[in-house]
Amino acid sequence: MIIILTSKLIKNSNKGSLVTSGTKKRPDGRAFDEMRHLKIEAGVLERADGSSYVEIGDNKVLAAVYGPRELYVRRLLKPNMAILRCRYNMAPFSVEDRKRPGPDRRSIEISKITAEALNPAVFLEKFPRSTIDVFIEVLQAEGGTRCAGITAASVALADAGIPMRDMVAACAAGKSEGQVVMDLSEWEDKEGEADLPIAMMPRTGDITLLQMDGHLTSDEFEKALDLAIKGCQIISEEQKNAIKNRYGD
Amino acid sequence: MIIILTSKLIKNSNKGSLVTSGTKKRPDGRAFDEMRHLKIEAGVLERADGSSYVEIGDNKVLAAVYGPRELYVRRLLKPNMAILRCRYNMAPFSVEDRKRPGPDRRSIEISKITAEALNPAVFLEKFPRSTIDVFIEVLQAEGGTRCAGITAASVALADAGIPMRDMVAACAAGKSEGQVVMDLSEWEDKEGEADLPIAMMPRTGDITLLQMDGHLTSDEFEKALDLAIKGCQIISEEQKNAIKNRYGD
Amino acid sequence: MIIILTSKLIKNSNKGSLVTSGTKKRPDGRAFDEMRHLKIEAGVLERADGSSYVEIGDNKVLAAVYGPRELYVRRLLKPNMAILRCRYNMAPFSVEDRKRPGPDRRSIEISKITAEALNPAVFLEKFPRSTIDVFIEVLQAEGGTRCAGITAASVALADAGIPMRDMVAACAAGKSEGQVVMDLSEWEDKEGEADLPIAMMPRTGDITLLQMDGHLTSDEFEKALDLAIKGCQIISEEQKNAIKNRYGD
């Protein structure tokens, strides 16, 4: 017996159903260098030392920070600096088909590269023999959750009062329907030709995360990189506003 | 290809096949306030510091106690008292369909509430920085194993010479075929309307475990609670006899 | 829908397709007391303190040794001697049907008996409070991997400069097609009547590993044991050559 999903495909490709032929507009109506709706809030949780909530398009992400604090597994501690640990996790209900709880290979990789993306910004040497724990929960996923998670984590670190060189901002660019575009939607990520998520410290332009998969010529890569950098700058402004809204100037 | 179980159902409902219409008797012939056959022995194992064996109906349960003893995971120890840990486990062959070895969510919950049920009775403050380990093995299950396990564990604690305020006794009451009854059988538990297992210290009447699921009005609940209390008192006498049989008065 | 494997069986029984009727020759043409092609190399890896590579027939096995070294889990250390730990592992691609990565019950048992087979040869008392770690990787399996692994591990221990009473050598004998034979091939192991792998210190004749499964009379057992001992002596010579080739006499 076979189960036929009458209109599941149609349902899933809603974001793609608005294809406007003959124009430069994207399936969801954005220009190639236009970001999705963006909302960032700081200080949204009670217990965490710092927290934040980020919406980018239909992505909904919470981040919480605990620390600097002592860890009981002493052999993991470093004598001259704090270690920053990160756990990226997706809620079972955050995606179309329920995700089994617990880490999988994707979340293990993203946790690792998120920690590496945040590391350069934090003055870890100020807190020897301690840990700073960053927890990222994806409540709803719609393409670009790793960038949303890094963006949220930076705001949570700032909300926790942890001294940083800059707030790391993250944004992807990529290629979809032959066009290099900023901030890929879920549909563009799945159906598109390439995805290039980056994270950076906007003040200096230093890139702290860089991944790519797909197919880009050198020229397209450079164009995409510049779009992603521009995206990070836009996001950076919203991060600063979120901190201002919470603490004033 | 489909597998038909010709008389598996009949086999399983043996306990229910004796339904006597028109009388107050239960499927297995008991009165509403009658307990199943009960047998309790203390000191049945060689290696454990204390042990016991309990049969209630067709339930067969072993309990063993080790401690007070030191634990190598020091951060779990408490400076001013012992910690009592409990592991409730079912043998793979104890149930109709073989159970996979190892803890499942049910046994994790029962282990937790069993520890909480025994805790108030033990003078934990006499043994700082140590653990008392209680192991319960269900060899055969026929409804009411958590109560049989707690009952057995108390006797094993006494057999280990651990000072206690009272021996905790446990018994369920519930509702089956519209009647509030004591000590549900497996059939009554599965087919019945409600199950209310409790544990208590009979000397003071203090209730140390209380769970309920099903559907009871306030009045039925009170009636069931009183039947369960009465059951605990009956069991308590047998527990004392078991200790007497082993050690004399 | 059923999947038919047209010639998978034929492919698998290649080793058995050469059955020569009327002679004493085995399916692969060997005499009853003949060993398969044998090749042993010492010092094949850069990072390990000692290493070796062994081919017996189509078996391909790597062994590496790290230690004596300190272990951070201190409660496992022994105050008066080193502990020798062993991990036997099969590569997923080493067998006909891909093996899932990670330990299974077979590899757990082989790791245990391999450690016991090597233990008597090593002067463990020279290295109190330390561990010697032996890692065995089966890259290709063709019957007799546990013996090949022990043989390789001994050479790796010698290559690591760890003082030993003797280099342990391992070889199986068994019964196949009614005949007691040395060094069973994969086909003889699977289709045969008995398998008897042993390990020994050839200088004294002391047996450090002994397992058997199948069906042997006492007389057949004795005959098989003697063949296995003879096999160990042959292998021992090759082990010594491997060390000589690396370090000179």
Add this chain to the structure above:
Amino acid sequence: MVQSVVPEIIKESVVNLIQKGERADGRALDQYREISLETGVIKKAEGSARVKIGKTQIVVGAKPQIGEPFPDTPNVGVLITNSELLPMAAPNFEAGPPNETSVELARVTDRCIREGEVIDLEKLVIIPGKKVWMIFLDLHIVDYDGNLMDAAALGSLAALMNTKIPSTTIEGDEVVIDYEKMVPIPIKEQPLMCTLAKIGGELVADPSLEEDDVLDARISIGLRVDGSVCAMQKGGSVPLTREEVLKAIKIAQEKTKELRKSIPKA
């Protein structure tokens, strides 16, 4: 373990206040903290709710999936309740497989929903014995400020009342699922849970984090709309008397009437 170590002095001050009929946050002994409840907060989930009791916050998502019924109950759908005490929610929660507190929370919530007969599980059968809807109910605890049980039951009920499944038809040998005709899952009952803490000999409703840390015993009571009992769980290492249990039920019957006001109309 949820319970953290609390200095004896804090415990004393909490107990003293309660014995005077007062609470640190100014509430009456039987008073709940502020409750907020939103539904439909996760579009990717077929049903969802975000519930807050005080600062305790749980996001609940329900996802239907077609599967096979359990062999011993071929003619009912399946409900699977799962909870994660996220390490984000409290400094002493750890990542990893569900611990005993998390397992207990999921199982007690499941019993309240199941025995309280929230869903008409028989109506979730597509082909008897072969294909049924399975509802996965996931409790994502993001902020822990005491009294998880009541928040979990309330959030779960709200998420289920918000849940829609695609309609199915059977054509020949095939199940045809129509994602454009989403229908609410059949709701029969609306049980809720009320938790009382025994502190200093008194019963107080909706224990805060501070109270949770110092309580002697806890009793959580699941009640249907008519006040009948569908679930109960004692916690904590101090006993309760028979009278305390019966008194707790009476209080819970009053308080769940109040709690019920937070539920959005179906």
Add this chain to the structure above:
Amino acid sequence: MVQSVVPEIIKESVVNLIQKGERADGRALDQYREISLETGVIKKAEGSARVKIGKTQIVVGAKPQIGEPFPDTPNVGVLITNSELLPMAAPNFEAGPPNETSVELARVTDRCIREGEVIDLEKLVIIPGKKVWMIFLDLHIVDYDGNLMDAAALGSLAALMNTKIPSTTIEGDEVVIDYEKMVPIPIKEQPLMCTLAKIGGELVADPSLEEDDVLDARISIGLRVDGSVCAMQKGGSVPLTREEVLKAIKIAQEKTKELRKSIPKA
């Protein structure tokens, strides 16, 4: 690890006694402790046994289940042997997944049963290549007082000889299982295991807990009724000589004859 740390002084006294031909519990070097064996002790299991050798106690349960044969052996049933060294059985046993001692016990017992051809596995086929009976044999070690191997083999044999499965018939495409006609599983052979410990240069039968803790080497030998060898496993970190191995087989052939008396008639 089963092996616990034993003071050198205890080891010396055990060795000295044995070298004089005596044992701490008064046994002769080749003498077993008291053996007790009951079958049918677990009604919920289709086969069961409780075996005691000295104070070592194992409860064995056998449960048949219909499943698919392994792809490379389509025409034989399946035997799966599992053992749990319960934390109840000894102070140094820990809860958790089977450790190496437990795995070794299960695998050696399985080899003795399987290579000793206890069950006629070909008769457990229901539909060749598709449906066979799988027998799950679970060893529940509840008290550990030395010599698990022999107790495990004896208990497993007894439990299997006690095992009944429902009869099956095939009607068209369906397997019909009749739980009212239970038939014994087909038993072909009755192998047993005898374990000898090498202590102070001597071989002693049925090592007690104390002897298990101090032994140099252990050899467990599985033997069929006719004295032929079906399984063997050396343990411990001291070698055996060729002659010790052959002598051990001779002793084991004598002792299994005795052990065989504990087996109930089929």
Add this chain to the structure above:
Amino acid sequence: MVQSVVPEIIKESVVNLIQKGERADGRALDQYREISLETGVIKKAEGSARVKIGKTQIVVGAKPQIGEPFPDTPNVGVLITNSELLPMAAPNFEAGPPNETSVELARVTDRCIREGEVIDLEKLVIIPGKKVWMIFLDLHIVDYDGNLMDAAALGSLAALMNTKIPSTTIEGDEVVIDYEKMVPIPIKEQPLMCTLAKIGGELVADPSLEEDDVLDARISIGLRVDGSVCAMQKGGSVPLTREEVLKAIKIAQEKTKELRKSIPKA
């Protein structure tokens, strides 16, 4: 973690050398160590390769298996890439489930192979939506001497180019597999990976173990034959500038041309 603790003094000497345009092993900054590549080394695997870059050594095996396609991609075969950093390969590697370094290596290699379109996955379909070939690619890291990424990509490509699968035909309802007619899997592209380390402000190719331990940042770039980019992964806790990234791509485009010479002709 792969990164081990390195004395500050070693780091200084490595950095000083590199800033002078030199390296400890005498290589130019953009020079690879010796590369060796053999294929067909494991007869039991349908495809295999052993690759060495310097002393780093990986054995790669590819095994095809018939399975079901993923529901959302019914018309393509399946590639599953797995890597094990064996404890044999370095003193600080531990046995156990894949750690984050191992997972990252497998996933980046998988992306290079997949996005670089090595295999024509559409040609691995046997019955659309029902039966496809799954290729299991296992990376067995046996010696770790730096730069795993490039060795993994090179070894994987070589193993896949060496892989043969049996031909299949469909007869009525059945898939007939013919193990005597083995055919190469369809290869479309030959991407490779080039890793550069940023040390002392310079970019150096093919970091050795020593350099891996002290590097500030790492960038691995996957390139197709035409020099277009198919995968990229930054590692390490120091940032890169935009210009460094673009420069790295240019260097990688040159170096992969060289690397490509080690690939055996298909």
